[in-house]
Amino acid sequence: MGAAYKNKLLIALSKYASHNLEIINCDNMKSRLAVRGINYRDNLLLVRPTLDNTAGVMKVTDDNEIVDNCGTKYKPLLYNTDILIDKMVYNGMQFYPLANLYKIDTNILPRDTDRIGFHAMQNSHDKREKEYTLLIDHKRVFCYSSYPNGDVVFRYVNESKSVLSQNKMFDKLYEWLIDINGIIDKGWAIDKSKVM
DSSP states (O other): OHHHHHHHHHHHHHTTTTTTOEEEETTTSOOEEEEEEEETTTTEEEEOOOSSOTTOEEEEOTTSOEEOTTOOEEEEEEBOGGGGGSOEEETTEEEOHHHHHHHHHHSOOOSOGGGEEEEEEEOSSOTTOEEEEEEETTEEEEEEEEOTTSOEEEEESSOOOOOTTHHHHHHHHHHTTBOOSOTTTTTSSEEGGGOO
């Protein structure tokens, strides 16, 4: 059972590895290393070599901990899904992630940010159940919903049409390093917005 559990962390990180994923030293919460790739066979994270870690390799233990050759522990840095309705800076651009996801499918977004709003709900009995809603002119138009079973859904509110660009939207969430797999909640990663 240990091997299957261990691989869950590497599999969860695989979508982020090609998008400037960093890991941070848990001791000093300052030293960061860029992830270059994943070796599933040997349960390794490949990182940019530094003077401290000349091999450029981190082992993922049976307890889903990332350790270097000296035993120092690291954790990946990802954003919590709450960032969906906050301003985010990526590649020098400031934007609201949920609004940009809506624009991917519709090619529509008001230039006047005063017309845009957001609403967040969380199930009081199960914190894994969340919904983030985009409002345009005070009307609910688009939602991101996550459920306790791990499902994540994009949908339009009060419309019968389907979201056609779901795959592109998920690709953007991985590119923006937004934790849609609950890695932070499991204690396997650290919320990047808390250590900036």
